[in-house]
Amino acid sequence: MPPTNWAGNVRYAARAYHRPSAVDELRRLVAGSDRLRVVGTGHSFNRLGDTDGDLVSLAGLPGQVRLDEDRRTVDVPAAIRYGDLATWLHARGWALPALASLPHISVAGAVATGTHGSGDATGNLASAVTGLELVTADGDLLTVDRGTPDFAGMVVSLGALGVVTRVTLDVVPTYDLRQYVCLGLPRPALDEAFASAYSVSVFTDWRGARGTQVWRKQLADQPPPPADWLGTRAAEGPCHPVPGMPAQNCTAQLGEPGPWHERLPHFRLGFTPSSGEELQSEYHLPRAKAAGALAALDGVAHLITPVLQVSELRTVAADPLWLSPNHDRDSLAVHFTWIADAARVLPVVAEVERVLAPFHPRPHWGKVFGVDAAALAASYPRWDDFRALRRRLDPNGVFATAELDRHLPR
Structure with a gap:
């Protein structure tokens, strides 16, 4: 049976599957292939990593750190x-x-x-x-x-x-962190919430403040938030971002101090975070236009909520990387964890992208999206430079795929 991605919504179409045990073996494999892609842990939700050629896992290469x-x-x-x-x-x-x-x-x-x-x-x-x-x-x-x-x-x-x-x-x-979950954040307090800790995630069901969780990951030597912090109330016990899911899969909360790698992720390494029964989309928007973008999404909330498990809002600082969703702009990332029903989800994704279009959304490359190549090109100032770099390093399209070429024509 061909391998699938983690969520099971992509069944890889590769003609052969390889796991080289040495870099020289990998080099020979690449040099002899006309089409080749690498598969990692399979947490992408689209076919950017798929190929009808050779699919390669690097898990067998030497692992020295x-x-x-x-x-x-x-x-x-x-x-x-x-x-x-x-x-x-x-x-x-x-x-x-x-x-x-x-x-x-x-x-x-x-x-x-x-x-x-x-x-x-x-x-x-x-x-x-x-x-x-x-x-x-x-x-x-x-x-x-x-x-x-x-x-x-x-x-x-x-x-x-x-x-x-x-x-x-x-x-x-x-460094050490403490994680606190606060419930019921009013929308006007969003920017203050994001600025309040080392790392902050806001989970929402798009039904108003009542369904909002704020996961604050603050340095361990900072004081805990007051009981009525920004009009919220403290969670009385551990939470999972998706209502009804077991909280034991999540990293420790309630202010219990711990090392950075056991607090920054939402999910524990030793647990499977979910069953994979989901689809995901995510859009990075200019931070300066976040309020308008969120208001636009409020306008289609009635379409979002029936197919949504949870949505997450996070901020990300700008960087200089050409195809980074955060290239040269501080961003608000709006993430959607959908139900695992593409027929119902994809029309909603299209509506989300329609209302976000004036804000030049940059989709997460590994998730479900339909933004076309022209809109992507307009959003990335170094788009043509990357295309030229791609042609120079891969003139024959060894690493090309139909999905990649659709979003990023050579």
């Missing part, structure tokens, strides 16, 4: 999961500045799609990348860093430039 304390960097294999890397780093007194909701995702996959954590002053996961090692279409091994021309175009690459085998990341000294 190399820490450089003087340069404050760590060099890691592409397939390592963030949760495993975080545990390794914390044991040695180091940390990453941000983590996504799921610690289960691979470093290279999250970087290539511009996946993010949360924080007014915190960039997405790709913004921490200081270097890459990748196998290009002719099988050559290329090493690049922040001093390399066009490096800012090579980090969030959608897998279109080569097979990334290793990633070098910035690290910071380890």
